Amino acid sequence: MKKLLGITLGIMxxxxxxxDLGQIVFTTQAGALFGYQLLWxxxxxxxxxxVYMEMCGRVAVVARKPVFAVVRDCLGFPLGLVTLIxxxxxxxxTCAAELGGLAIVIHLLTGWPExxxxxxxxxxxxxxxxxxKFQWIERTFGLSGLLMAVFAVSAVVLHPDWKALGAxxxxxxxxxxxxxxxxxxxxxxxxxxxxxxxxxxxxYSSGAIEEGWKIKDLTENFMVASLGSVLGxxxxxxxxxLGCVLFLPHHIFPEQLSSSLIAxxxxxxxxxxxxxxxxxLACIGGAAIETALSGGYNVCQFFNWPWGKxxxxxxxxxxxxxWVGTFVVALFVALSGVRPLQLVNFSxxxxxxxxxxxxxxxxxxxxxxxxxxxYVNSKFDTVVGLIFFVLIALAAVASLPLMILTxxxxx
Amino acid sequence: VFTKTTxxxxxxxxxxxxxxxxxxxxxxxxxxxDYRAAASLSAESEQFLQHLPGHPYNTxxxxxxxxxxxxxxxxxxxxxxxxxxxxxxxxxLSELRETLSELNxxxxxxxxxxxxxxxLESLRVLRRRLEEGMPQ
Numbered sequence: 389m390k391k392l393l394g395i396t397l398g399i400m401x402x403x404x405x406x407x408d409l410g411q412i413v414f415t416t417q418a419g420a421l422f423g424y425q426l427l428w429x430x431x432x433x434x435x436x437x438x439v440y441m442e443m444c445g446r447v448a449v450v451a452r453k454p455v456f457a458v459v460r461d462c463l464g465f466p467l468g469l470v471t472l473i474x475x476x477x478x479x480x481x482t483c484a485a486e487l488g489g490l491a492i493v494i495h496l497l498t499g500w501p502e503x504x505x506x507x508x509x510x511x512x513x514x515x516x517x518x519x520x521k522f523q524w525i526e527r528t529f530g531l532s533g534l535l536m537a538v539f540a541v542s543a544v545v546l547h548p549d550w551k552a553l554g555a556x557x558x559x560x561x562x563x564x565x566x567x568x569x570x571x572x573x574x575x576x577x578x579x580x581x582x583x584x585x586x587x588x589x590x591x592y593s594s595g596a597i598e599e600g601w602k603i604k605d606l607t608e609n610f611m612v613a614s615l616g617s618v619l620g621x622x623x624x625x626x627x628x629x630l631g632c633v634l635f636l637p638h639h640i641f642p643e644q645l646s647s648s649l650i651a652x653x654x655x656x657x658x659x660x661x662x663x664x665x666x667x668x669l670a671c672i673g674g675a676a677i678e679t680a681l682s683g684g685y686n687v688c689q690f691f692n693w694p695w696g697k698x699x700x701x702x703x704x705x706x707x708x709x710x711w712v713g714t715f716v717v718a719l720f721v722a723l724s725g726v727r728p729l730q731l732v733n734f735s736x737x738x739x740x741x742x743x744x745x746x747x748x749x750x751x752x753x754x755x756x757x758x759x760x761x762x763y764v765n766s767k768f769d770t771v772v773g774l775i776f777f778v779l780i781a782l783a784a785v786a787s788l789p790l791m792i793l794t795x796x797x798x799x
Numbered sequence: 800v801f802t803k804t805t806x807x808x809x810x811x812x813x814x815x816x817x818x819x820x821x822x823x824x825x826x827x828x829x830x831x832x833d834y835r836a837a838a839s840l841s842a843e844s845e846q847f848l849q850h851l852p853g854h855p856y857n858t859x860x861x862x863x864x865x866x867x868x869x870x871x872x873x874x875x876x877x878x879x880x881x882x883x884x885x886x887x888x889x890x891x892l893s894e895l896r897e898t899l900s901e902l903n904x905x906x907x908x909x910x911x912x913x914x915x916x917x918x919l920e921s922l923r924v925l926r927r928r929l930e931e932g933m934p935q
Binding site: 492495496497498499567634635638639640641642643644645646647650654655656657658661795798799 | 845854
């Protein structure tokens with residue numbers, strides 16, 4: 389049973405990482421614009437995150453080094469510090485967007501004023517995290533996120549074209565107008581980026597240490613990383629299908645979280661909408677928690693200060709202060725009136741641009757025999773890791789120009 | 800000259816700089832994009848109203864979603880205020896503003912107060928007008 393519950397770390401990490409506010413709307417929009425054509429980017433993103441999640445879990449267990457200790461050791465203090473600042477800024481923006489998303493979903497369920505809900509969420513969520521042990525946070529949000537399965541059910545019930553879906557596993561180059569071609573690239577990179585957001589590996593590797601994983605747990609590491617990621621991936625595919633089936637035929641480009649949420653309950657109505665909303669709340673809430681806690685993990689791991697959700701707050705003052713501070717500042721950012729989707733759009737692309745600075749150190753340390761001993765990357769791991777790293781680097785270079793050229797993905 | 804300690808900050812600085820760049824004079828392509836956005840909003844409102852009779856949702860969900868669509872329409876209309884189009888696009892921009900104002904007028908009414916058939920017909924007319932007026 390303990391082992392089964394251990395999987396919830398992978399589920400929460402992947403659902404909070406994959407199926408957060410940005411991915412929910414972004415993937416629905418990708419389906420609405422390009423049908424199933426971008427399925428391959430979901431598959432590539434899933435494989436990449438499985439490879440790197442497993443790698444950082446292994447490094448955390450064998451070297452007892454979480455991601456940001458690896459970043460500092462590998463990149464050196466100055467560049468490591470720059471990466472730390474950029475990553476925590478990204479966490480802050482994403483956390484603000486997720487808080488805004490939570491308020492929107494609760495507003496749709498209750499009709500209560502959105503600003504009031506935002507304040508309630510901004511106070512309630514950190515309070516819940518403060519009083520809960522790490523394991524209970526991951527179990528609660530990981531398992532509740534499974535309610536998102538109603539999106540998959542709705543997608544299947546709406547009779548997608550399975551043949552076309554299968555064909556989209558391989559990227560096809562169609563002749564497109566220049567702007568459509570740029571949009572296609574923008575959405576492919578955006579989906580890929582949203583699946584590999586840095587806070588996922590920060591949270592996962594820290595979680596492995598929080599849970600006290602030992603060498604004997606390494607066999608489960610791959611299973612935990614894979615199962616969570618595949619689940620998140622299937623839900624992402626469901627969102628793509630919903631966008632394709634419901635919106636593409638009518639030339640609708642959905643720009644609201646409420647559009648994606650209602651799409652998840654489309655064949656059924658209110659009863660299923662409640663489950664869809666609860667699933668979305670768990671995923672978005674999980675993402676908000678992941679980003680805030682990652683803020684604390686990153687700072688303390690970088691400066692080698694005490695950290696851990698299971699430590700008494702007095703023993704890990706900087707850690708507790710940083711994640712609470714992340715929530716507080718994120719709440720003020722969200723209250724400033726910036727649209728959550730604008731924030732998350734920026735964070736996905738900005739996250740892609742700085743992604744190599746997180747993934748390169750992981751690849752390097754996991755392949756270092758002096759550190760990893762007999763648990764060093766196999767040749768296969770190294771080759772696959774390198775291929776994905778090259779893709780990450782290419783996407784990082786292309787992300788900002790594409791954001792500018794497409795006006796952040798406007799058709 | 801460029802070591803890893805200088806390249807990192809340089810790259811992130813460039814990232815922030817490029818990310819914050821967003822020019823704002825209405826090009827032909829941007830006008831087309833705004834037409835598409837308006838047509839999409841009209842089509843989504845139409846689709847939602849058509850969907851409601853067979854699929855009951857509670858008032859909060861219906862009014863909430865409708866309010867988000869209304870906000871989207873209002874923001875789109877506001878973005879078109881004070882922009883300078885290319886000379887050949889001036890008439891189309893004016894038509895887009897007018898059509899969006901009509902659309903926002905419909906979205907300003909709560910769905911429960913709308914007469915479904917009349918509203919659907921009005922939305923259809925607006926959407927067609929937007930699709931036909933869309934610049935090439």
